Amino acid sequence: MQPDISIQNLSKVYSGGFQALKSINLDIQHGEIFALLGPNGAGKTTLISIICGIVNPTSGRVLASGHDIVTEYRAAREAIGLVPQELNTDAFETVWDTVAFSRGLFGKGPDNAHLEKVLRDLSLWDKRHNRIMALSGGMKRRVMIAKALSHEPRILFLDEPTAGVDVELRRDMWTMVRKLRQSGVTIILTTHYIEEAEEMADRIGVIRHGEIILVEEKHQLMAKLGKKELRLHLQSPLDNIPGALSLEPLALSDDGHELIYTFDSQQEQAGIARLLRQLGDEGIEFRDLQTRESSLEDIFVGLVHETSGASR
Amino acid sequence: MNFHGIRAIYKFEMARMWRTLMQSIASPVISTSLYFVVFGSAIGSRMGAIDGISYGAFIIPGLLMLSLLMQSISNASFGIYMPKFSGTIYEVLSAPVSYLEVVIGYVGAAATKSVILGFVILITARLFVPYSVLHPVWMVSFLVLTSITFSLFGFIIGIWADGFEKLQIVPLMIVTPLTFLGGTFYSIDMLPPIWQTITLFNPVVYLISGFRWAFYGISDIHVGISVAMILLFLTGCMAAIWWIFKTGYRLRS
Numbered sequence: 238m239q240p241d242i243s244i245q246n247l248s249k250v251y252s253g254g255f256q257a258l259k260s261i262n263l264d265i266q267h268g269e270i271f272a273l274l275g276p277n278g279a280g281k282t283t284l285i286s287i288i289c290g291i292v293n294p295t296s297g298r299v300l301a302s303g304h305d306i307v308t309e310y311r312a313a314r315e316a317i318g319l320v321p322q323e324l325n326t327d328a329f330e331t332v333w334d335t336v337a338f339s340r341g342l343f344g345k346g347p348d349n350a351h352l353e354k355v356l357r358d359l360s361l362w363d364k365r366h367n368r369i370m371a372l373s374g375g376m377k378r379r380v381m382i383a384k385a386l387s388h389e390p391r392i393l394f395l396d397e398p399t400a401g402v403d404v405e406l407r408r409d410m411w412t413m414v415r416k417l418r419q420s421g422v423t424i425i426l427t428t429h430y431i432e433e434a435e436e437m438a439d440r441i442g443v444i445r446h447g448e449i450i451l452v453e454e455k456h457q458l459m460a461k462l463g464k465k466e467l468r469l470h471l472q473s474p475l476d477n478i479p480g481a482l483s484l485e486p487l488a489l490s491d492d493g494h495e496l497i498y499t500f501d502s503q504q505e506q507a508g509i510a511r512l513l514r515q516l517g518d519e520g521i522e523f524r525d526l527q528t529r530e531s532s533l534e535d536i537f538v539g540l541v542h543e544t545s546g547a548s549r
Numbered sequence: 550m551n552f553h554g555i556r557a558i559y560k561f562e563m564a565r566m567w568r569t570l571m572q573s574i575a576s577p578v579i580s581t582s583l584y585f586v587v588f589g590s591a592i593g594s595r596m597g598a599i600d601g602i603s604y605g606a607f608i609i610p611g612l613l614m615l616s617l618l619m620q621s622i623s624n625a626s627f628g629i630y631m632p633k634f635s636g637t638i639y640e641v642l643s644a645p646v647s648y649l650e651v652v653i654g655y656v657g658a659a660a661t662k663s664v665i666l667g668f669v670i671l672i673t674a675r676l677f678v679p680y681s682v683l684h685p686v687w688m689v690s691f692l693v694l695t696s697i698t699f700s701l702f703g704f705i706i707g708i709w710a711d712g713f714e715k716l717q718i719v720p721l722m723i724v725t726p727l728t729f730l731g732g733t734f735y736s737i738d739m740l741p742p743i744w745q746t747i748t749l750f751n752p753v754v755y756l757i758s759g760f761r762w763a764f765y766g767i768s769d770i771h772v773g774i775s776v777a778m779i780l781l782f783l784t785g786c787m788a789a790i791w792w793i794f795k796t797g798y799r800l801r802s
Contacts, residue, residue, distance in 0.1 A: 314645040325636030341557025
């Protein structure tokens with residue numbers, strides 16, 4: 238099956254000479270949730286803006302739903318819904334009017350039943366006659382999502398959808414995104430909250446300085462780059478790691494009360510059993526133990542630091 | 550053609566007019582009425598007729614033209630500047646609409662408002678001054694063509710402007726003086742010969758002269774030249790807009 242979004246050698250140089258994107262190649266399959274992670278200024282929004290038609294590409298090509306975004310822009314853009322990062326809304330229009338406007342703008346005839354469903358799903362139905370300026374920030378964010386969904390897009394871009402929204406709304410949005418995916422919508426989101434990508438995404442792409450430095454299935458990424466940690470709280474503190482254990486990837490906490498064993502999460506658990514046996518042989522007793530898996534955040538921070546070091 | 554898209558933009562813009570009725574209709578009507586009261590009734594009664602037309606009636610085409618130019622420019626420039634200012638322009642840029650459809654939506658709505666305003670002013674003028682229209686079809690054609698042309702011009706200003714000040718500069722600093730000096734209050738014959746020549750460089754002269762011909766059958770310049778000038782200006786504006794969208798000037802980086 239052809240990908241929903243296919244980006245080929247896409248570059249962008251702004252008129253000031255700043256190169257925001259460097260020959261990006263990326264395919265996004267139908268029905269997946271793809272999270273694009275990257276530090277501020279990495280090029281996430283530029284990439285999305287080009288695909289959606291707001292910024293002109295310098296070179297390269299993008300297909301959306303199989304249509305070239307430049308030569309077949311109508312077909313390409315009809316397939317796309319965009320929720321931009323900034324809260325850019327009208328002020329004096331009512332919620333209903335602005336959502337109906339969006340649907341028309343994207344070439345669809347009026348469909349009150351669909352708009353009602355969208356507004357109800359986003360808990361906006363009661364506010365449909367309110368002017369947008371009278372809504373809270375979270376509600377405005379919902380309005381922007383409703384606008385993006387008004388024309389039944391096949392592909393939805395969410396540029397930092399949960400920046401500055403409260404926990405409840407964030408949970409609501411996650412639920413909504415999952416429902417959308419079930420209904421067959423492809424979702425591309427950028428986020429600063431790595432927790433969000435970890436929670437939602439099927440695949441993760443990391444962008445840095447305008448380059449995609451990694452694209453991987455979330456589970457594979459976490460398995461491949463994830464580390465596990467076993468912490469042992471000792472009965473009595475140690476001054477140093479006993480010689481018999483010196484070959485193991487062990488660290489001792491500063492106060493000597495904790496032994497920290499780091500291992501690859503893909504590695505078999507045999508390492509732990511061996512370690513515990515050895516501790517028994519050495520007569521080291523422990524009160525408690527805990528294991529912790531590194532989060533996507535740790536992986537991300539590690540990745541961005543590692544490559545920034547490598548490129549220097 | 551994305552007709553739903555055109556309709557959405559047009560409806561949105563017209564809704565804005567009904568919301569701001571005081572500003573878009575009432576205020577130009579009041580200011581034009583003041584001209585009629587002062588120049589038409591009060592001073593006009595002491596002035597002689599020009600080319601057999603009473604002074605009050607003589608100034609109607611020029612005053613109407615002044616309102617049309619100002620309101621067309623201000624409606625259209627505001628209509629496209631506001632989404633740029635508030636950031637909602639992202640939606641129009643990301644929508645499956647061609648630039649032609651965007652222009653038809655925004656400029657069509659602005660021109661519609663101007664035409665409505667033109668008729669409201671004509672009716673209001675009747676309350677102060679008796680007049681008749683000799684060539685009604687030509688009068689309406691001039692009204693519509695001028696509204697469209699200057700709405701296009703306003704659209705260009707709205708895209709060019711990067712602050713509220715710039716929105717006001719062109720109407721106030723250029724269009725108002727050109728209209729006042731373009732024969733609204735006098736016939737060009739009344740000027741000294743040297744000024745008669747200089748005034749021909751003022752494009753508004755052609756608009757007012759042609760418009761007055763449609764009302765009363767008298768004109769400073771042959772009506773054919775007036776029509777040609779409007780069409781020339783219309784073409785110029787369309788070319789500028791074509792260039793704006795082709796290059797993405799101040800819209801797409």
